[in-house]
Amino acid sequence: MNTTKVFDLIGIGIGPFNLGLAALCDDISQLKCIFIDSKPSFDWHPGMMIPGTRMQVPFYADLVTPVNPRSRYSFLNYLCENNRMYRFGINEQLFITRKEYNGYCQWVCSLLKNLHFNEICTLIEPSGENYKITTNKTFYYAKHIVIGIGDIPYIPKITNLEEHENVIHSSDYLFYRKRLLSQPSVTIIGSGQSAAEIFYDLLHQRDRFKKGLNWFTRAERFYPMEYSKLTLEMSTPEYIDFFFSLNKEKRDELFPKHSVLYKGINSNLINEIYNLLYEQWIEENSSPIHIEANCELTDIKKHGRNCTCNFYHRLLGQSIEHNTHAIVLATGFHSTFPDFLTPMRSQLQLNANDTYNAKRNYSIDAYDSIFIQNAEQDTHGFNAADLSLGPYRNTIILNTISKKAYFKTKRKIIFQKFGII
Numbered sequence: 001m002n003t004t005k006v007f008d009l010i011g012i013g014i015g016p017f018n019l020g021l022a023a024l025c026d027d028i029s030q031l032k033c034i035f036i037d038s039k040p041s042f043d044w045h046p047g048m049m050i051p052g053t054r055m056q057v058p059f060y061a062d063l064v065t066p067v068n069p070r071s072r073y074s075f076l077n078y079l080c081e082n083n084r085m086y087r088f089g090i091n092e093q094l095f096i097t098r099k100e101y102n103g104y105c106q107w108v109c110s111l112l113k114n115l116h117f118n119e120i121c122t123l124i125e126p127s128g129e130n131y132k133i134t135t136n137k138t139f140y141y142a143k144h145i146v147i148g149i150g151d152i153p154y155i156p157k158i159t160n161l162e163e164h165e166n167v168i169h170s171s172d173y174l175f176y177r178k179r180l181l182s183q184p185s186v187t188i189i190g191s192g193q194s195a196a197e198i199f200y201d202l203l204h205q206r207d208r209f210k211k212g213l214n215w216f217t218r219a220e221r222f223y224p225m226e227y228s229k230l231t232l233e234m235s236t237p238e239y240i241d242f243f244f245s246l247n248k249e250k251r252d253e254l255f256p257k258h259s260v261l262y263k264g265i266n267s268n269l270i271n272e273i274y275n276l277l278y279e280q281w282i283e284e285n286s287s288p289i290h291i292e293a294n295c296e297l298t299d300i301k302k303h304g305r306n307c308t309c310n311f312y313h314r315l316l317g318q319s320i321e322h323n324t325h326a327i328v329l330a331t332g333f334h335s336t337f338p339d340f341l342t343p344m345r346s347q348l349q350l351n352a353n354d355t356y357n358a359k360r361n362y363s364i365d366a367y368d369s370i371f372i373q374n375a376e377q378d379t380h381g382f383n384a385a386d387l388s389l390g391p392y393r394n395t396i397i398l399n400t401i402s403k404k405a406y407f408k409t410k411r412k413i414i415f416q417k418f419g420i421i
Ligand SMILES: Cc1cc2nc3c(=O)[nH]c(=O)nc-3n(C[C@H](O)[C@H](O)[C@H](O)COP(=O)(O)OP(=O)(O)OC[C@H]3O[C@@H](n4cnc5c(N)ncnc54)[C@H](O)[C@@H]3O)c2cc1C
Pocket: 012, 013, 014, 015, 016, 017, 018, 036, 037, 038, 039, 045, 048, 054, 055, 056, 057, 119, 120, 121, 122, 148, 149, 150, 151, 194, 340, 373, 374, 385, 386, 387, 388
């Protein structure tokens, strides 16, 4: 075996979570690792980089600071190295723009030497004591693998995007924004942060939509994401411990109740939307607006260049027909079992629906050699996608792999108690 191709750790995917892992690994010289990503370079949600949109985690919840504030890959070091510190300080913003976060991550990428972009993982299979990782370019062997491939856009089963040139997913919003702005009407489906950001962005151009700017959700209201302090204590390792300790039935019962903790809209944005609607009302802007909750999309039919949406009103039990020229599906994301893991299937701890039955240390096999990032909702709860907990999860993974406490995981960090201990 060509030993230059054998690594202690290979990360599949370079989103913020595996990038944070790469940054932490850089301080552990004994660990030989590489990270691969199919994209040509790091670019975080480019279709949703709407100017002015901000992070939902504070700047210090960067790739490394929560566990290693001395790391050269911290956000503050990024500011310092790029002569941005003073203006950042005067600007007094805890929540930086998404653009600035993306720039920071790209700067971290420029410093790390073991990131391979333009490389797609096509197969992972057992190979003696290691795993063989095949890509579109070459192959490698690894003792440990960390899968951080993120989620894919969720498209309701009723729609076939290829048949509707004016039906898009929110993740592509900016690529189609110009086309949307040239339509007489646009309809946004969903009531998460992305849906609200897109509605707000288009609302600024309301005059263009002579036939209407519309916003529907199946949720019972356009609710804010809860951000009160004692609830924020649930976005901590201690709450993950608690959630993990529950039996599967309890976890499955609890999980849907947590949607207001991560799915809603930033309350400031709800207020800004309302304020803009009010301002436009005072100015007698007459382009129609339609905002309605409880409406579940059941069908989209194409008529020439227009579409008819069918909604089922969940409270009235009635169907509603709605004509529009373009649709933005802000219907979220979901994780899927990747094809490249198929040869590994029998070795992995999977649930009946192909989700992962992860261990507390985020491994999904008996030997603690394959780990997942941001796909452990079933076992670890709603925090899986929370960027502020990425460094913590990476610490657990790294300490497990290296069998040493390279980075400390602290306990007793919150005021309240979960469970009885
Ligand atoms: C618009 C938007 C804003 C968000 N803002 C926040 C926020 O402010 N705070 C917060 O806590 N969370 C936020 N989230 C949620 C979440 O944390 C992010 O989506 C985050 O990007 C998830 O990181 P990741 O590393 O899991 O995956 P991703 O960022 O999706 O990265 C996965 C990478 O894996 C690569 N990949 C996939 N398959 C392969 C393969 N076979 N081979 C090689 N590479 C592959 C992809 O190219 C991709 O680059 C946001 C989500 C969205 C959609």
